[in-house]
Amino acid sequence: MKNENIILNTKDLNLHYGDKSALKDIGISIEKNKVTALIGPSGCGKSTLLRCFNRMNDLVDNCKIKGEILYHEKNLYAPGVDVVNLRKLIGMVFQHPNPFPKSIYENVAYGPRVHGIKDEKKLDEIVEKSLKQAALWDEVSNRLDDPATGLSGGQQQRLCIARTLAVEPEVILMDEPCSALDPIATAKIESLIEELKKDYTVIIVTHSMQQASRISDYTGFMYMGELIEFGETEKIFSSPDNKLTNNYITGRFG
Numbered sequence: 001m002k003n004e005n006i007i008l009n010t011k012d013l014n015l016h017y018g019d020k021s022a023l024k025d026i027g028i029s030i031e032k033n034k035v036t037a038l039i040g041p042s043g044c045g046k047s048t049l050l051r052c053f054n055r056m057n058d059l060v061d062n063c064k065i066k067g068e069i070l071y072h073e074k075n076l077y078a079p080g081v082d083v084v085n086l087r088k089l090i091g092m093v094f095q096h097p098n099p100f101p102k103s104i105y106e107n108v109a110y111g112p113r114v115h116g117i118k119d120e121k122k123l124d125e126i127v128e129k130s131l132k133q134a135a136l137w138d139e140v141s142n143r144l145d146d147p148a149t150g151l152s153g154g155q156q157q158r159l160c161i162a163r164t165l166a167v168e169p170e171v172i173l174m175d176e177p178c179s180a181l182d183p184i185a186t187a188k189i190e191s192l193i194e195e196l197k198k199d200y201t202v203i204i205v206t207h208s209m210q211q212a213s214r215i216s217d218y219t220g221f222m223y224m225g226e227l228i229e230f231g232e233t234e235k236i237f238s239s240p241d242n243k244l245t246n247n248y249i250t251g252r253f254g
Ligand SMILES: Nc1ncnc2c1ncn2[C@@H]1O[C@H](COP(=O)(O)OP(=O)(O)OP(=O)(O)O)[C@@H](O)[C@H]1O
Pocket: 017, 020, 022, 040, 041, 042, 043, 044, 045, 046, 047, 048, 049, 060
């Protein structure tokens, strides 16, 4: 991995929830315009690590972080970092689609409005572009004023992706974005992720090893708060260096 291609990296990252250690000395480098998957058994710290990348853990009361997370080589936790702007640049899509109780249009226009765009024509353009990028436009273009909650689960998840794209992020964090979806909706999101990496960097937490091996370029295997192994997805799934990784990908535990 060449240095100039690294958009995010952590150094000696440790995280505690109260007295409980959830991340231990994590060092990981995330390459630009690639998909990086985080895998590992339940409770190993995947979501915790993902949430560090846009400081979502700041919202958790008893959470303490030590070490560094560098974004374009600048410390994310340095004093004076504008967290609202950071979460615009590093957006997040959650496990369960969570559209606002508003229209399809307003769900996508909301972020740009909050960030100061008032011109209605410009908002129309952003909404259309974001819905197209999220492969949803064809299904909703004639009902933009309908409530978003009337969409199917898979459509709602693509709407949430469109909502994230509307504020022009660089990085998209996805926390098990397909776990509430059926196989057809999952396939749509997976092919969308393939498309997205042309313009964005994607980090995805997934329980599905098949999904990680289908869509990611790099994979990190975590176990009990540690990053046990990190490398090219093909290598991790064909000849991992670590015995624990091998045991996990061959289904011996999980
Ligand atoms: N807000 C919190 N307060 C206290 N402990 C927490 C909190 N969030 C997570 N934890 C604990 O930190 C550890 C890591 O949790 P995390 O959700 O990051 O794991 P995960 O690998 O994403 O799990 P899963 O695959 O089940 O979602 C777990 O032991 C969990 O119980």
